[in-house]
Amino acid sequence: MSTTNRQVRLAARPVGEPRPTDWQHVEEPVGEPGDGEFLVRVLCLSIDPAMRGWMNAGRSYIRPVEIGEVMRAGAVGRVVASHHPGFAVGDHVSGSFGVQEYCVSNGLGVTKVDPGAAPLPTYLGTLGMSGLTAYFGLIDIGRPEPGQTVVVSGAAGAVGSVVGQIAKILGCRVVGIAGGADKCRMIVEEFGFDAAIDYQSEDVRKALREHAPNGVDVYFDNVGGEILDAVLLCLARGARIVVCGAISQYNSTKPQGPANYLSLLVNRATMTGMVVFDYADRYGEGIARMAAWRAEGRLKSLEDVVSGSVEDFPDTLMRLFRGGNRGKLVLKIAD
Amino acid sequence: MSTTNRQVRLAARPVGEPRPTDWQHVEEPVGEPGDGEFLVRVLCLSIDPAMRGWMNAGRSYIRPVEIGEVMRAGAVGRVVASHHPGFAVGDHVSGSFGVQEYCVSNGLGVTKVDPGAAPLPTYLGTLGMSGLTAYFGLIDIGRPEPGQTVVVSGAAGAVGSVVGQIAKILGCRVVGIAGGADKCRMIVEEFGFDAAIDYQSEDVRKALREHAPNGVDVYFDNVGGEILDAVLLCLARGARIVVCGAISQYNSTKPQGPANYLSLLVNRATMTGMVVFDYADRYGEGIARMAAWRAEGRLKSLEDVVSGSVEDFPDTLMRLFRGGNRGKLVLKIAD
The missing domain is CATH 3.90.180.10 (Medium-chain alcohol dehydrogenases, catalytic domain)
Incomplete structure (x- = not known):
């Protein structure tokens, strides 16, 4: 040593x-x-x-x-x-x-x-803080119902990839937003998302109109910025936005607010911040369920x-x- | 005729x-x-x-x-x-x-x-849509508890003046934000607000730190823009922001989003849009309670x-x- x-x-x-x-x-x-x-x-x-x-x-x-x-x-x-x-x-x-x-x-x-x-x-990812963030953010704040449309940004990342898979397990339609064709292919083919939007090559708002024609019921946001603004324009009535992170803004010296936030009013929607540490007394529940899904092959890491x-x-x-x-x-x- | x-x-x-x-x-x-x-x-x-x-x-x-x-x-x-x-x-x-x-x-x-x-x-104001907007926005979306701090912008307006008075009736500490010394005097002296902030002559964020030292539990927003951004920096943990309107933005050709929205994450706070029409089947309840408060002299029009x-x-x-x-x-x- x-x-x-x-x-x-x-x-x-x-x-x-x-x-x-x-x-x-x-x-x-x-x-x-x-x-x-x-x-x-x-x-x-x-x-x-x-x-x-x-x-x-x-x-x-x-x-x-x-x-x-x-x-x-x-x-x-x-x-x-x-x-x-x-x-x-x-x-x-x-x-x-x-x-x-x-x-x-x-x-x-x-x-x-x-x-x-x-x-x-894996104990740092799916069976760690990233997985727990996805689990509690989606289930407790997003509260998706079967058949609803869940959109997640940073979808090929540690949190986003778990959010989308859990939403599928819960019976939702899942659209992931990620950067580049490879990531988009991966989230559909390997993680079972229903659709992927490549924000680097597609107009996110247009693509959402196609892939979420009835509007977005739950948006799990890891990125903020222009993607958040695009999703705001495609909300379903009563939508829930989970503010988990804003990686597009972290290095910005002049952060950009969501100019389309009044869509919350139009759609009677809600935007809520979450911090995983608040769920410390329920980590056991989250890990147990995710480990079971993982053992069943339904949740890939x-x-x-x-x-x-x-x-x-x-x-x-x-x-x-x-x-x-x-x-x-x-x-x-x-x- | x-x-x-x-x-x-x-x-x-x-x-x-x-x-x-x-x-x-x-x-x-x-x-x-x-x-x-x-x-x-x-x-x-x-x-x-x-x-x-x-x-x-x-x-x-x-x-x-x-x-x-x-x-x-x-x-x-x-x-x-x-x-x-x-x-x-x-x-x-x-x-x-x-x-x-x-x-x-x-x-x-x-x-x-x-x-x-x-x-x-009065049937257009306190006992009309303005009053109902205040009533349901504050009570259903803001959910203030006695002793909590409620901040309202456009506080001398049709909705804001009712929001503040109802919050007082519910046992809250109430801070109003309005433009000009006259309006500020009015909301404190006539409507019984605990404090007023004149956004035309004061630094709203600084003034909030003074008048809401434990943070803002409920913010009822009628104005958007810079005032929303200032309040975002003064939220209490678990705060509720009611997005009722954004008069500062309605005539803007380039609307300004709340740059400080990540404060929702830091404070596990929520921002929710409301439209009074959704409460049509409860208008009777709202009007009856406000008419009673008005008859008791507790709610001024x-x-x-x-x-x-x-x-x-x-x-x-x-x-x-x-x-x-x-x-x-x-x-x-x-x-």
Whole structure:
């Protein structure tokens, strides 16, 4: 075992897109777990659009990462030393371990995962925060009914691909919006969506009129911007918009509001923000149902695993904003 | 009784602010009520921000007024001839009679009103569509709880002044946003709001931090634009935004979306559109409660009555967009 813990810390708050100079690469000695603590060797890092928001100052749904602090990241790892009665050496665990090779934890917010039941990256995707975000956002906020039309943007991403599959399981018609022909083919052929709209080559509003002729009952929004504005013009009466994210806006220094928001009035529709952490006491329910669907072959997981080291984190993060990933983006830093 | 019916018809669809050339002043013979019909002498016209929307082409919550058609308007009048068993000469009635002096009606959507119980303009304001919009928007969509903070824009207007007073009756802390010191004084001193913010002379966001230090639980929005964006930054967790109107945007050729809408996510908040017509089967409930509050002196009505003729309609409508009215704007065209 190494005695050095390589880390990526936040060096500066980015203006617009994060740049290499916004990060600081640090090496420090691996921490010593005290009483009631254990040491985790981090194996896989979850790479999430939300990370961009955590880098900003100011009040949000979670405190900002401070300058000089190890960048926050969900991760899975293996316990390599323990003075905690609940975690033994060799256990695999999932938690917010940060962009570093080793993390000392007291077990708060850490759950054990079974590498025999699913590959480790799946515990960051479908059976992790991404899946839970999809599950609770769609079911609790979107409240789709069988036969209704569900539209999801970022449909080839970690959250969107799960949203669409769950909506299909619930008996809905599902239209995914994604960038590029490959992603569009994938969500229809592999994930079973009814239709896909390629926002890079199609007029989203026109395509929605074709694929959702009776209007959009539920829109699960991961992207914001022009796509949100196009969907707003195609709502069914009583539509529910789930505001999960807005990846098109995160690097913008002048965010764009939905100019067509008065469509909420015309259609008696609702736009509601959701944060997965609010459902912590129901994570068990979500994971159990998704694991069952997965076992039945009805819910497929797709992870886009980049093999590298913590030093590759800044570049890997940028892949998200360039639409480079398919499914859950994971940076694997050790076996 | 005159044999001539003066009318204002839509001549062209306005681009931006309605101009005199968008209207056509027409005289035609007074209609003859047939079997099951009656003739109404229109006395008072309701002047509403929503009228601007009705002038646009395209799908909305109500069909557009067509070019050449009498402009739609709520109104109260007196029955002057009748072949309808339910309406007698001398009855006072409220309905969508249009911008004209006489209207033949079959009684659909027409209700009788009692000029002894309240002045006729009140049946267009607090005891009419404006009051009902306030009542159902606040109670059904806003769902305020006692002790919560309710903010309303257009607070000195027909809807806003009622929203604030009902919120006070329900035990809320109420902050009104209005334009100018006079309106602000009025909503506090006459309508009992806890505080007023003058958007013309104050920084709305700063003032909200002072007057709503625990955040805004319910925002009833009549104006949209920059004020909506300011309130979005001051939401309490779980806030409800009622999208009732957006008078700041109706004449804009490039509508402005709420750039800060991601505050819905941060605060797990909801933004919902409402149209009063959806509550038609509960109008009785709303009117009964508001009439009772009015009788108890807890709900004050304010009407801004302009005396004139149908020819004054175009100018009177423009007063709304210039913030010229206090309370319900009514054009009285006959005694």
